[in-house]
Amino acid sequence: MTTQLVDRTTAVRLEAVSKVYGHGGNGLLALDKVSLSVRPGEFVCLLGASGCGKSTLLSLVAGLDKPTQGEISTVGRQVAMMFQEPALFPWLTVSANVEMAFRAEGLSKHERRTRAAEFLDLVHLGGFGKKRPHELSGGMRQRVALARALAQSSSSSSSSAEDEGGAVLLMDEPFGALDAMTRDLLHDELERIWRERALSVLFVxxxxxxxxxxxxxxxxxxxxxxxxxxxxxxxLARPRRTDSAEVAELAAKITDRLKEEVLRHGH
Ligand SMILES: Nc1ncnc2c1ncn2[C@@H]1O[C@H](COP(=O)(O)OP(=O)(O)OP(=O)(O)O)[C@@H](O)[C@H]1O
Structure with a gap:
Protein backbone atom coordinates (compact mmCIF):
# COMPACT_ATOMS: atom_id res chain seq x y z
CA MET A 1 0.00 0.00 0.00
CA THR A 2 1.01 3.63 -0.47
CA THR A 3 0.81 6.05 2.45
CA GLN A 4 1.67 9.67 3.18
CA LEU A 5 4.84 10.09 5.20
CA VAL A 6 4.75 12.06 8.40
CA ASP A 7 8.49 11.67 8.85
CA ARG A 8 10.14 14.73 7.23
CA THR A 9 13.54 13.09 6.77
CA THR A 10 12.42 10.94 3.86
CA ALA A 11 10.77 11.99 0.58
CA VAL A 12 10.17 8.45 -0.73
CA ARG A 13 10.54 5.18 1.14
CA LEU A 14 10.08 1.61 -0.04
CA GLU A 15 10.06 -1.13 2.56
CA ALA A 16 10.39 -4.75 1.41
CA VAL A 17 8.37 -4.05 -1.73
CA SER A 18 7.59 -7.02 -3.97
CA LYS A 19 5.62 -7.04 -7.19
CA VAL A 20 4.21 -10.11 -8.91
CA TYR A 21 2.55 -9.74 -12.33
CA GLY A 22 -0.15 -12.34 -13.04
CA HIS A 23 -1.36 -15.08 -10.71
CA GLY A 24 -0.52 -18.57 -9.49
CA GLY A 25 1.93 -20.68 -11.50
CA ASN A 26 2.04 -18.05 -14.25
CA GLY A 27 2.96 -15.23 -11.87
CA LEU A 28 6.12 -13.28 -12.68
CA LEU A 29 8.13 -11.91 -9.76
CA ALA A 30 9.34 -8.51 -11.04
CA LEU A 31 10.55 -7.00 -7.73
CA ASP A 32 11.70 -8.95 -4.70
CA LYS A 33 11.64 -7.20 -1.28
CA VAL A 34 13.14 -3.93 -2.48
CA SER A 35 13.92 -1.38 0.22
CA LEU A 36 15.28 2.05 -0.56
CA SER A 37 14.77 5.67 0.36
CA VAL A 38 15.17 9.14 -1.11
CA ARG A 39 15.81 11.98 1.33
CA PRO A 40 14.26 15.40 0.68
CA GLY A 41 16.42 17.15 -1.91
CA GLU A 42 18.34 13.99 -2.73
CA PHE A 43 19.04 12.81 -6.29
CA VAL A 44 18.93 9.01 -6.41
CA CYS A 45 19.71 7.04 -9.56
CA LEU A 46 18.34 3.55 -9.99
CA LEU A 47 20.49 1.39 -12.20
CA GLY A 48 20.02 -2.13 -13.49
CA ALA A 49 19.98 -4.44 -16.48
CA SER A 50 17.05 -4.48 -18.88
CA GLY A 51 13.93 -6.06 -17.38
CA CYS A 52 15.06 -5.86 -13.74
CA GLY A 53 11.95 -3.95 -12.75
CA LYS A 54 13.08 -0.31 -12.78
CA SER A 55 9.96 0.98 -14.56
CA THR A 56 7.80 -1.22 -12.37
CA LEU A 57 9.32 0.36 -9.29
CA LEU A 58 8.67 3.90 -10.56
CA SER A 59 5.08 3.15 -11.47
CA LEU A 60 4.51 1.80 -7.94
CA VAL A 61 5.96 4.97 -6.40
CA ALA A 62 3.80 7.07 -8.75
CA GLY A 63 0.75 5.14 -7.55
CA LEU A 64 -0.04 3.89 -11.07
CA ASP A 65 0.04 0.32 -9.77
CA LYS A 66 0.04 -1.40 -6.36
CA PRO A 67 2.79 -3.52 -4.79
CA THR A 68 1.93 -7.15 -4.09
CA GLN A 69 3.72 -6.87 -0.73
CA GLY A 70 5.53 -4.21 1.24
CA GLU A 71 4.95 -0.55 1.81
CA ILE A 72 5.64 2.63 -0.14
CA SER A 73 5.43 6.05 1.46
CA THR A 74 5.89 9.48 -0.10
CA VAL A 75 5.81 13.10 1.08
CA GLY A 76 2.48 14.94 0.98
CA ARG A 77 3.08 16.48 -2.42
CA GLN A 78 2.01 14.47 -5.44
CA VAL A 79 4.83 13.05 -7.50
CA ALA A 80 5.33 13.92 -11.16
CA MET A 81 6.63 11.45 -13.70
CA MET A 82 8.67 11.84 -16.86
CA PHE A 83 9.26 9.09 -19.44
CA GLN A 84 11.74 8.29 -22.21
CA GLU A 85 9.19 9.49 -24.76
CA PRO A 86 7.99 13.00 -23.96
CA ALA A 87 4.32 11.94 -24.43
CA LEU A 88 3.13 15.37 -25.58
CA PHE A 89 -0.25 15.95 -27.24
CA PRO A 90 0.73 16.68 -30.86
CA TRP A 91 -2.38 18.72 -31.65
CA LEU A 92 -1.79 21.11 -28.73
CA THR A 93 0.72 23.94 -28.61
CA VAL A 94 3.77 23.66 -26.36
CA SER A 95 2.12 26.06 -23.90
CA ALA A 96 -1.16 24.10 -23.87
CA ASN A 97 0.77 20.89 -23.16
CA VAL A 98 2.26 22.49 -20.04
CA GLU A 99 -1.08 24.10 -19.11
CA MET A 100 -2.56 20.57 -18.85
CA ALA A 101 -0.78 20.37 -15.49
CA PHE A 102 -3.08 23.07 -14.07
CA ARG A 103 -6.37 21.78 -15.46
CA ALA A 104 -7.72 20.72 -12.06
CA GLU A 105 -6.98 24.08 -10.45
CA GLY A 106 -9.78 26.27 -11.77
CA LEU A 107 -7.41 28.97 -13.07
CA SER A 108 -8.38 31.34 -15.87
CA LYS A 109 -6.92 30.72 -19.31
CA HIS A 110 -4.69 33.78 -18.82
CA GLU A 111 -3.37 32.52 -15.47
CA ARG A 112 -2.69 29.06 -16.88
CA ARG A 113 -0.78 30.55 -19.80
CA THR A 114 1.27 32.85 -17.56
CA ARG A 115 2.25 29.98 -15.26
CA ALA A 116 3.08 27.72 -18.21
CA ALA A 117 5.35 30.48 -19.59
CA GLU A 118 7.23 30.57 -16.27
CA PHE A 119 7.97 26.85 -16.49
CA LEU A 120 8.97 27.12 -20.15
CA ASP A 121 11.40 29.91 -19.19
CA LEU A 122 12.85 27.63 -16.53
CA VAL A 123 13.79 25.03 -19.16
CA HIS A 124 15.03 27.74 -21.56
CA LEU A 125 12.07 27.47 -23.93
CA GLY A 126 10.66 30.96 -23.36
CA GLY A 127 9.14 32.12 -26.66
CA PHE A 128 8.33 28.60 -27.90
CA GLY A 129 4.89 28.39 -26.30
CA LYS A 130 2.98 28.79 -29.57
CA LYS A 131 4.88 26.08 -31.44
CA ARG A 132 3.56 22.54 -31.89
CA PRO A 133 5.67 19.61 -30.62
CA HIS A 134 6.59 18.46 -34.17
CA GLU A 135 8.30 21.83 -34.77
CA LEU A 136 10.81 21.14 -31.97
CA SER A 137 13.89 18.91 -31.75
CA GLY A 138 13.86 15.76 -29.58
CA GLY A 139 15.80 17.54 -26.83
CA MET A 140 13.39 20.50 -26.88
CA ARG A 141 10.40 18.16 -26.67
CA GLN A 142 11.94 16.50 -23.66
CA ARG A 143 12.38 19.97 -22.10
CA VAL A 144 8.66 20.59 -22.61
CA ALA A 145 7.97 17.29 -20.84
CA LEU A 146 10.26 18.42 -18.01
CA ALA A 147 8.43 21.77 -17.79
CA ARG A 148 5.11 19.92 -17.60
CA ALA A 149 6.38 17.53 -14.90
CA LEU A 150 7.69 20.47 -12.86
CA ALA A 151 4.37 22.27 -13.32
CA GLN A 152 2.49 19.17 -12.18
CA SER A 153 4.60 18.76 -9.08
CA SER A 154 4.12 22.43 -8.16
CA SER A 155 0.39 22.68 -8.80
CA SER A 156 -1.65 23.54 -5.73
CA SER A 157 -4.02 20.61 -6.33
CA SER A 158 -1.07 18.27 -5.81
CA SER A 159 0.26 19.62 -2.51
CA SER A 160 -1.19 19.58 0.95
CA ALA A 161 -1.36 22.73 3.01
CA GLU A 162 1.28 21.61 5.50
CA ASP A 163 3.67 20.42 2.82
CA GLU A 164 6.64 22.73 2.57
CA GLY A 165 9.19 20.34 1.13
CA GLY A 166 10.28 20.17 -2.48
CA ALA A 167 8.38 18.03 -4.95
CA VAL A 168 9.25 14.46 -5.93
CA LEU A 169 10.20 13.93 -9.56
CA LEU A 170 10.24 10.39 -10.97
CA MET A 171 12.19 10.05 -14.21
CA ASP A 172 12.19 6.89 -16.35
CA GLU A 173 15.19 7.06 -18.71
CA PRO A 174 14.14 10.56 -19.76
CA PHE A 175 17.23 11.23 -21.88
CA GLY A 176 17.77 7.71 -23.25
CA ALA A 177 16.70 8.58 -26.79
CA LEU A 178 18.83 11.73 -27.10
CA ASP A 179 22.28 12.22 -28.60
CA ALA A 180 25.22 12.61 -26.20
CA MET A 181 25.57 16.40 -26.63
CA THR A 182 21.88 17.12 -26.00
CA ARG A 183 21.92 14.73 -23.07
CA ASP A 184 24.90 16.58 -21.55
CA LEU A 185 23.09 19.90 -21.83
CA LEU A 186 19.96 18.48 -20.25
CA HIS A 187 22.01 16.99 -17.41
CA ASP A 188 23.30 20.49 -16.63
CA GLU A 189 19.78 21.95 -16.77
CA LEU A 190 18.21 19.23 -14.69
CA GLU A 191 20.95 19.64 -12.07
CA ARG A 192 20.35 23.41 -11.93
CA ILE A 193 16.56 23.03 -11.60
CA TRP A 194 16.92 20.23 -9.03
CA ARG A 195 19.06 22.53 -6.86
CA GLU A 196 16.97 25.68 -7.34
CA ARG A 197 13.71 23.93 -6.53
CA ALA A 198 15.06 21.48 -3.92
CA LEU A 199 13.51 18.54 -5.77
CA SER A 200 13.77 14.94 -4.60
CA VAL A 201 14.53 12.86 -7.68
CA LEU A 202 14.35 9.13 -8.41
CA PHE A 203 15.98 8.72 -11.81
CA VAL A 204 15.98 5.40 -13.67
CA LEU A 236 32.30 13.72 -6.29
CA ALA A 237 32.09 17.54 -6.39
CA ARG A 238 29.42 19.11 -8.61
CA PRO A 239 29.07 20.08 -11.34
CA ARG A 240 30.50 16.85 -12.75
CA ARG A 241 31.44 16.00 -16.30
CA THR A 242 30.31 12.71 -17.81
CA ASP A 243 33.73 12.39 -19.48
CA SER A 244 35.83 13.15 -16.37
CA ALA A 245 38.32 10.62 -14.97
CA GLU A 246 36.55 10.60 -11.57
CA VAL A 247 33.16 9.78 -13.09
CA ALA A 248 34.75 7.13 -15.33
CA GLU A 249 36.52 5.50 -12.36
CA LEU A 250 33.39 5.09 -10.23
CA ALA A 251 31.34 4.10 -13.31
CA ALA A 252 33.86 1.31 -14.04
CA LYS A 253 33.56 0.01 -10.47
CA ILE A 254 29.75 -0.02 -10.68
CA THR A 255 29.81 -1.59 -14.17
CA ASP A 256 31.97 -4.45 -12.85
CA ARG A 257 29.47 -5.07 -10.07
CA LEU A 258 26.59 -4.92 -12.56
CA LYS A 259 28.32 -7.42 -14.88
CA GLU A 260 28.89 -9.78 -11.96
CA GLU A 261 25.16 -9.65 -11.20
CA VAL A 262 24.08 -10.19 -14.82
CA LEU A 263 26.48 -13.17 -15.20
CA ARG A 264 25.33 -14.67 -11.90
CA HIS A 265 21.75 -14.71 -13.21
CA GLY A 266 22.73 -15.94 -16.66
CA HIS A 267 20.82 -13.17 -18.51
N1 LIG B 1 2.07 -5.01 -16.92
C1 LIG B 1 2.88 -6.07 -16.93
N2 LIG B 1 2.39 -7.33 -17.00
C2 LIG B 1 3.20 -8.40 -16.96
N3 LIG B 1 4.54 -8.33 -16.88
C3 LIG B 1 5.09 -7.12 -16.82
C4 LIG B 1 4.30 -5.92 -16.84
N4 LIG B 1 5.13 -4.85 -16.76
C5 LIG B 1 6.38 -5.36 -16.70
N5 LIG B 1 6.36 -6.70 -16.72
C6 LIG B 1 7.54 -7.60 -16.63
O1 LIG B 1 8.20 -7.29 -15.42
C7 LIG B 1 9.62 -7.31 -15.60
C8 LIG B 1 10.18 -5.94 -15.22
O2 LIG B 1 9.79 -5.00 -16.22
P1 LIG B 1 10.20 -3.45 -16.17
O3 LIG B 1 9.66 -2.80 -17.38
O4 LIG B 1 9.84 -2.89 -14.84
O5 LIG B 1 11.79 -3.55 -16.25
P2 LIG B 1 12.89 -2.42 -16.57
O6 LIG B 1 14.03 -2.69 -15.65
O7 LIG B 1 12.27 -1.08 -16.51
O8 LIG B 1 13.30 -2.77 -18.06
P3 LIG B 1 13.99 -1.86 -19.19
O9 LIG B 1 15.32 -1.41 -18.66
O10 LIG B 1 14.14 -2.82 -20.34
O11 LIG B 1 13.05 -0.73 -19.47
C9 LIG B 1 9.85 -7.68 -17.07
O12 LIG B 1 10.12 -9.07 -17.13
C10 LIG B 1 8.54 -7.34 -17.75
O13 LIG B 1 8.32 -8.20 -18.85
Missing amino acids: THNVREAVRLGDKVVLLSSRPGKVVEEFPVE
Missing part, protein backbone atom coordinates in the same frame (compact mmCIF):
# COMPACT_ATOMS: atom_id res chain seq x y z
CA THR A 205 18.70 4.69 -16.20
CA HIS A 206 20.78 1.84 -17.55
CA ASN A 207 23.58 4.27 -18.41
CA VAL A 208 26.15 3.95 -15.60
CA ARG A 209 27.99 7.19 -16.39
CA GLU A 210 24.73 9.11 -16.46
CA ALA A 211 23.89 7.71 -13.02
CA VAL A 212 27.28 8.79 -11.63
CA ARG A 213 27.09 12.19 -13.38
CA LEU A 214 23.76 12.99 -11.71
CA GLY A 215 23.26 10.98 -8.54
CA ASP A 216 24.02 11.65 -4.88
CA LYS A 217 23.56 7.91 -4.62
CA VAL A 218 23.37 5.11 -7.18
CA VAL A 219 21.20 2.13 -6.26
CA LEU A 220 22.06 -1.02 -8.20
CA LEU A 221 19.28 -3.52 -8.86
CA SER A 222 19.92 -7.16 -9.76
CA SER A 223 18.49 -8.86 -12.86
CA ARG A 224 14.95 -10.15 -12.54
CA PRO A 225 13.63 -10.37 -9.97
CA GLY A 226 14.89 -6.91 -9.08
CA LYS A 227 16.59 -6.77 -5.67
CA VAL A 228 18.86 -4.06 -4.30
CA VAL A 229 22.41 -5.39 -4.76
CA GLU A 230 24.37 -2.40 -3.50
CA GLU A 231 24.10 1.35 -2.94
CA PHE A 232 27.01 3.52 -4.08
CA PRO A 233 27.27 7.01 -2.56
CA VAL A 234 28.66 9.47 -5.14
CA GLU A 235 30.84 11.92 -3.27
